[in-house]
Amino acid sequence: RRLFTKRYNSNYNMTSKKTFKFQRTIYSTAEHCCVPLCQASSKYNSLLSFHTFPSDAEIRRKWLVAIRRDKFTVTPHTRVCSRHFNKGDVREPLSETGRRLLNKGAVPALFEWNNFTLPTSRPGVWERRERPPPMTEDDGDAEKHNANCFSFEQTRFLQPMDEMFMFLNYLALGSKQRDLADRYGVHQSTVSRIITTWSNFLYTVLGSVRIWIPEEKIRAHLPAEFKDYADTTVILDCTELRCQCPSSPLLQSEMFSAYKSHCTLKGLLGVAPHGAVTFISQLYAGSISDKQITRESGILSLLRPGMAIMVDRGFLVDDLVPCKIYRPAFLSGRSQMSACEVRETQAIARLRVHVERLIRRVKEHKFFDTEIPLRLFGNINQLYTVACLLTNYENGPLVKAWAKNPE
The missing domain is CATH 1.10.10 (Arc Repressor Mutant, subunit A)
Known part of the structure; x- marks a missing residue:
């Protein structure tokens, strides 16, 4: 062990005496380049020249943009080495003791991030490819034949x-x-x-076609099942479409639907008693309530005092709408409803099922089977509205018995 320690110490003393020195220049002060990723210094490199920033404000701004140092304080000692300039921008000294100078308006352009090269200039339109020789009649016929054969592939x-x-x-x-x-x-x-x-x-x-039907036409085409609710103008209900959950927790809370236990988009649909779509709202975040969507959808401006709407229990809009409301009865703390309320609830439920059938027709478009991605949110209102409007054209009546025989 002692022998090993002695040999190690002797070797260390021999190697510690060896020193490596860079070749210094004759200048008393060292200048350093301020360009990022450049470690050039006049202390160890006499081949490079170091230049101060120009006094012209516009050219100085170009220098700062070129070296990618926008918020940089330039001092009289700030330098940029000559390796960042083109050869044509640097003037060689006339004598051995002279200094290199920059041409007026020179801007550094060669850096580490562009591999100290300049991008090649884009050739002109006529320099990119050789112009083909003029075609003869035989060449023209062959060219037409090839174009007809391969036009589908191109x-x-x-x-x-x-x-x-x-x-x-x-x-x-x-x-x-x-x-x-x-x-x-x-x-x-x-x-x-x-x-x-x-x-x-x-x-x-x-959307330019008016789908809201006046009261007179609705009563003229009123099905017999609505004889006890003859003043019904529209049946309202909401539908929800599953969508991709956003990454933001705030947006997730706005899009989350407690009914679907998922992020959804919610819209209000209105159906006439005979089954035609008469109102389509835009889509809202899934957390919106039925009362709030009724207020913001614009349906209130279409309702009049002589009308009546048919809604589900969740639509507590008595203080919003100016017309009569047909809605299933509530228990309101009672053990059971009266016989009259039960019969009325059953009758309204049998008629309200038609809006559920219409919503099912809209969702028969398989596009709504999967989650709607976030990238389609800019166009989802158009897709949803078109799908709802097409149900007035591409399907028959909701109830086959309502179809009138041609006279």
Whole structure:
């Protein structure tokens, strides 16, 4: 052990005497480059020159932007080394004792993050490729033949009818955009653009048609089942669509529905007694109450004192609506309801089931079977409204017995 320690100490003393020194320059003060990731110093490098910032405010601002130091305080001792300038920006000294100077308006452009190279300038339109020689008649016929043979492989232009059919596949069948892109032979971004375009177009076209029906027409087409509630103008109910949960806890609390135990979007639907959609609200956060959505949806401006609405028990809107309300009775602390209230509740429930049937028709669009992703929130109101409006065109009556025989 002693022998090993003695040899180790002797070796250490021999190596400790060896010193390594950088070659110093003759300058008394050292200058350092202020550019990030640059460790150049005049103390150990006599080949580089170090330049102060220009006095011109505009050129100085360009220097700060170029070296990526916006909030940087420039002092008289702040330097930028010559390795960050192009060769044409630096003037060599005329004598051996002279200093290198920069041309007027020179800005540093070579850095560590661009590998000390400048991006190549973009060629002009006519410099990018050689112009083909003029074609003869034989060449033109061959070119037309090749274009007809391979036009399908190069590009695919969809007709408006095909685009609309693609949109209906997306809405009714719930087809994925990647699947539609493969089926129609187009890019997935094209599918997304077509869906957005057609949803906005149908939302504008179908939304321009007035769907609210006056009282006279409703009474003229009133089904016989509503004879005891002949003044009913609209049956109201809410529907909820499952959506992706946002990452923000605040948004999660606003979107969470206690009824569905999930983040949802909630909308108010109105149905005429004969089964036509007469009112569609926009979608709200799932935590909104039935009373609040009735207040904000705009349905109150359409109701008049001579009308009547039919709602569920959760719609406590007696202080909001200016008309009569048909609603199932409450127990209100009693052990049971009276016979009259039971019969009335059963009658209203049999008639209110029609709005449930309409909501089921809307949700037969397979697009609403899965969670609505957050990326579609900018277009979900259009998709939902179009799906509701299409039920007035693509389906028969809610009850087959209500269909009138042609005269």
